[in-house]
Structures are given as structure tokens and as C-alpha cells.
Amino acid sequence: MADGTPAAPARLVATGLSKRYGAVQALADVDFDLQPGEVVALLGENGAGKSTLVKVLSGLVTPDTGTITMDGEAVNISSSARSQAAGIAVVQQEYSTVGALSVAENLVLGKANSPFLWTRGRLRSEAQALLGEVGLGHIDPSTKVEELSVAEMQLLEVARVLAREARVVIFDEPTAALSDAETEKVLAVVRGLAAKGISIVYVTHRLPEVFAIADRVSIFRNGRSLPSVAIGDIDVAGIIQMMLGRTLETMYPERKPVAGDERLVLREVVISGLSAPVSLSARRGEILGLTGQLGSGADLVVKALASETPILGGVVEVDGSPLKAKDRSKGLADGITYCSPDRKRSGIFAGLSIVRNLSSSWLSSVATAGTVSTRRERTAAEALASAFAIDSKRLGSSVGKLSGGNQQKVALAKWLGNNPTLFLVEEPTRGVDVGARSDIYAKLRGLCEQGMTVVVSSSDTNEIHGLCDTIATFYHGEMVGVGPADDWTEDALVAAVMNRSEK
Incomplete structure (x- = not known):
């Protein structure tokens, strides 16, 4: 620096991260950095590599190659315990709380360096302080988590992270199930954490949120990281073009006059x-x-x-x-067909193939005397896959291995075989x-x-x-x-x- 004071090291630097699963290169020589108090939006299509990076940083996946430093020091985060010890915490899209336990009990669940025995008074006192920080001061710490609303459970996930005194917090699609008003509560908490010097990795598909809170965007495509861009130097169209590798002319198809009965x-x-x-x-x-x-x-x-x-x-x-x-x-x-909002619980059969998922609601139509014609089943499934731009070469693959976007396409497409x-x-x-x-x-x-x-x-x-x-x-x-x-x-x-x- 001009006054001779050395610049503070980056909060987190990941260099040359690679991870392969068989023939699939999930990460390819990825670089990623994060400054103290900075909010970086991690963006990309489903399957671009974002989730793999999050799993690496949270200690759930060990990369094949690459190094990670925190505040200038090399760290080993090859397990979730080591990741937590390094100061990294994740606010998951899918809740990790235990519904039958109280709010206070969930706040200390899995926390490293917790006392062997908690008194009820101390448990309640610490819980109230944490709940107040995330806008849940009105919640009684003795309330069972299963009694909370969806938005309250999401904010409780944030409070659990605060209990771990993290230096880096990863938000993995925290608002996917929230309304606009509930989303704003989460964004306010993110802003507050960043103001305290905590570094934020924010994973989302909702681009308006990116422009509301992010300082930079880091975009992944096909397992590779593109150079990050300051939020003031890019617009929505630019983000989409970087994500897709092409321009998207319009998100929504043209509406035409409806004259039907x-x-x-x-x-x-x-x-x-x-x-x-x-x-x-x-x-x-x-x-x-x-x-x-x-x-x-x-x-x-x-x-x-x-x-x-x-x-x-x-x-x-x-x-x-x-x-x-x-x-x-x-x-x-x-x-009349109905596609549920929760594809993982009631929209797909994660362990079955794409073909069997697509045929699950109309399998009897390609069966004779209880015996399924696999030829007719595959032919019909191929037509549905084509209609929803699902790769026909992967019809034999397990749906659970697909990206979230392709899983949703399968969840929708399977109903169309019923005409x-x-x-x-x-x-x-x-x-x-x-x-x-x-x-x-x-x-x-x-x-x-x-x-x-x-x-x-x-x-x-x-x-x-x-x-x-x-x-x-x-x-x-x-x-x-x-x-x-x-x-x-x-x-x-x-x-x-x-x-x-x-x-």
C-alpha cells in the first residue's frame, strides 16, 4: 500500500481445483477468491460446477488437485469438521434442523467446542442473542422447530451458522422456497453479516438478488470458472450470456390472444x-x-x-x-395432471432411470398382461425427453445424478405421456x-x-x-x-x- 502497510490477505483463495467423477469433469482448474466482508455471487447453470465447489469448501468432497488458503494460510478442509474449524459454514437450501428438537437445541447441534453440559438458562440466553441477530427475536427458544414457518426455518439455518462464529458463510440458494417479503429478510441478514467483516458466497438462480447484495459475480460454465466481474460492470444480459455461452433473446415466450372455450x-x-x-x-x-x-x-x-x-x-x-x-x-x-413443488420428495424417483421416471405415470399404457414393452416405453420416453430438451443419450442414467434443472424437466415431462x-x-x-x-x-x-x-x-x-x-x-x-x-x-x-x- 502507499503508506507502507501491507495489504491484508484475501479471506479465501482456491487455486487450481479439479474434481472428476468417472467420465464427468465436475471442476476443471477452478480459481476462486473472496475478500473480508465481501459478497460474491456464485452463478452458473445447473451442472456447471457450483455445487461441487460448495461441497469442496464445506469439506464434503476432496478435490483431485488444487490448494485452499484462509487469511493467507494453507488449510486442510478434507472433512466437514475441518471445514468448520477453519471458519467455513454453509446455509443449506435443504434444512439441516431437527424438527422434534427446540429452536435453542438446534442452534447448538453440531457446534464445535460446545460445553459438555448445557444449562437451560445458558442455552436460552445464547439462543435469544442469536435469534435477535437474524430477525427472529420474537421466537421463543423453546419452540419446536417443526412449528416454524418456512421462512423462519431458513433464518434459523442462518442463526446456526452465526453460532459457529464463521469467517466465511456460504448461502446455497437460501431463498428458493421463500416469497419476496421473506427473501428480503434473508438479504438483510446477508448485508448485516458482510458489514461485520464476514465473507459471503451467495449461490442463487434469482438474478435480482445478485444485484441487490453482491459486490462481484463469479460465473461457472462446464466445470470451469470464468474471470469474476464487479457487479457495477455487468447487467442481467451480460450475466446470462456468460452463464450460457450465448445470448438469451427472451426469458418468456410471446403471449398470444387466447380464444378457446x-x-x-x-x-x-x-x-x-x-x-x-x-x-x-x-x-x-x-x-x-x-x-x-x-x-x-x-x-x-x-x-x-x-x-x-x-x-x-x-x-x-x-x-x-x-x-x-x-x-x-x-x-x-x-x-388432469399435477406436478408437485417438491421434486425430490414427490416429483422424481431419484434411484431410477430417466426412462422409468418418464414412464412412471403411464407405464400401464405400454404393458400387455402385466409385461412392459421396453421398446414402446423407450420410444415414448424419447419423445417426451426431446420435447423438454433432455439429452436422449442419458435416458438410462439415474435421475438422481442429473442437475436440478434436468430433474425438474423430468418431473414435468412425465405427466405429458397421459395426454x-x-x-x-x-x-x-x-x-x-x-x-x-x-x-x-x-x-x-x-x-x-x-x-x-x-x-x-x-x-x-x-x-x-x-x-x-x-x-x-x-x-x-x-x-x-x-x-x-x-x-x-x-x-x-x-x-x-x-x-x-x-x-
Whole structure:
């Protein structure tokens, strides 16, 4: 430095990291650095290498080659315990808390250098201090974690990291399941941590969040790291081009006038969990979007149509006939299919091949006397894979080995073999990169152009505004607005789901 004081070393430097799994080069000579108090957004398509880098830094994966230093000193983080001891902590996308234990007990669970015996008073005192730092000061530390909301559980994950006194915190898609208002709480915590000098690695597919909190972006493509870029020197289009290696002309397909007859009609429908009846309609060839914050009730409408949630009263008609489906199998027979928001728990069979996943809902149609024709099954599966841009050469691979984006494509595509007329979809692109999002949006629009009706429930207001023809908004269990997409601005849509006037 000009005054002769040596520059402080980087908080973390990873040099020449490589990792191969058989024929797959997950990381190839990757470089990554992080300064004290800096927020670096780690971006890339699903399968680009981000998750592998996170696993290396958290001690879950040992690289084949490469070195890592922390504050100028070489570190060995070949296990999760060593990673934690080095000052690295991870806020996981999937919660690591134990639901049956209290909030206070979860905060010290797995913490290194904890006392052998905790007194109830000390446990409560430390928990209250940590909860206050992440905006959960209103939570009683004795509350069971299973009683918390989704957003509260995510913030609890952050509090657990604070309990470990980390120097580097990795946020792995922390807002994937959160609404806009809940996301802002997490971003505020990230800003606060950085202000205290803690270094942040922020992994996300939500680009607006990147511009809200990041100092730099580090983009991965095909297992390689590209030179990082200061956030002020790049825009959304530039990020997408670096991620994909090409320009993306538009995220959402063009909306066209919908002139089809009414396919779905709800008249004063009373749904378990909603505080007021719902009246809606959707035409052939239309995408109807339902949106609101988590817990608003938008998802309950889709679940009710899919026979996942009880309909207590009112009239539901599909193509002019009363809906009589009492379970999923009856709905499937009537041309109604439903894609769950949780692909890992109820959308895919991770241990089975892509072919068997794609055929899982229509396997009987390619079977005779209980014997499956593998030739007919594969032919039909290849057609579905092609429709969703899934590599047909990998049809024999386990779905669990695919990237999140390709897993979501499989979860959606498998239902199309039933030739549905009404396709119900919750959170269609949760945890999916921009390239896969664009593919999914294009396919949903293409299905509508073939005469299908699609009902989408999503807490992502940008997605609903860009994709849908008609939009209904929900707040605290009640539908508070409905109208053509062209009548909504994105600001008005956000205001509606937060129950405030547009400013």
C-alpha cells in the first residue's frame, strides 16, 4: 500500500481445483477468491460446477488437485469438521434442523467446542442473542422447530451458522422456497453479516438478488470458472450470456390472444385452508397464474383441483362437466395432471432411470398382461425427453445424478405421456437456472398452443407476470385480485401479494 502497510490477505483463495467423477469433469482448474466482508455471487447453470465447489469448501468432497488458503494460510478442509474449524459454514437450501428438537437445541447441534453440559438458562440466553441477530427475536427458544414457518426455518439455518462464529458463510440458494417479503429478510441478514467483516458466497438462480447484495459475480460454465466481474460492470444480459455461452433473446415466450372455450370454471368454491370462496375460470390454450406469499393460499387452489386438498363446497367444472375426482388416480383418468413443488420428495424417483421416471405415470399404457414393452416405453420416453430438451443419450442414467434443472424437466415431462387437458403445476422452476427456465416456459406455452390449459401456482411474481395470460393474487387465505396479465404491472403484482397499495 502507499503508506507502507501491507495489504491484508484475501479471506479465501482456491487455486487450481479439479474434481472428476468417472467420465464427468465436475471442476476443471477452478480459481476462486473472496475478500473480508465481501459478497460474491456464485452463478452458473445447473451442472456447471457450483455445487461441487460448495461441497469442496464445506469439506464434503476432496478435490483431485488444487490448494485452499484462509487469511493467507494453507488449510486442510478434507472433512466437514475441518471445514468448520477453519471458519467455513454453509446455509443449506435443504434444512439441516431437527424438527422434534427446540429452536435453542438446534442452534447448538453440531457446534464445535460446545460445553459438555448445557444449562437451560445458558442455552436460552445464547439462543435469544442469536435469534435477535437474524430477525427472529420474537421466537421463543423453546419452540419446536417443526412449528416454524418456512421462512423462519431458513433464518434459523442462518442463526446456526452465526453460532459457529464463521469467517466465511456460504448461502446455497437460501431463498428458493421463500416469497419476496421473506427473501428480503434473508438479504438483510446477508448485508448485516458482510458489514461485520464476514465473507459471503451467495449461490442463487434469482438474478435480482445478485444485484441487490453482491459486490462481484463469479460465473461457472462446464466445470470451469470464468474471470469474476464487479457487479457495477455487468447487467442481467451480460450475466446470462456468460452463464450460457450465448445470448438469451427472451426469458418468456410471446403471449398470444387466447380464444378457446372455457375449460375450467370455479364458482364460489370453498377450499380447506382458505378464508373465502374462490371464483375463477381458465380457457383452452390459456396459462392461469396464481400467486402470493408462502401461506397465502394460492397453492391450495391447485392442490384442491388435484384432489390433494378437500373441496368443501361450490362448483368446479372441467369442459362443462362437474369435477368428480376424489383422488389423484381419478383425476388422471379425467385428463388432469399435477406436478408437485417438491421434486425430490414427490416429483422424481431419484434411484431410477430417466426412462422409468418418464414412464412412471403411464407405464400401464405400454404393458400387455402385466409385461412392459421396453421398446414402446423407450420410444415414448424419447419423445417426451426431446420435447423438454433432455439429452436422449442419458435416458438410462439415474435421475438422481442429473442437475436440478434436468430433474425438474423430468418431473414435468412425465405427466405429458397421459395426454392431459388440464395441467396443474406448482413452483415450476424452483431451484432451476435461467437456461432451463427458458426451456420450461417455452414448453408450457407450446402445450397451450396445442389446446391444453395450464394452471401455475408460484411465489415468484416475476415468473407469473412474464409467463401467464391471466393472474390471480392471494393474501392470507383469500383471493384479492384477478385480471389479464396485460392489466398488471410487476410493481402492482408485488403490491397485491403484500396487501399494500402500489407506490
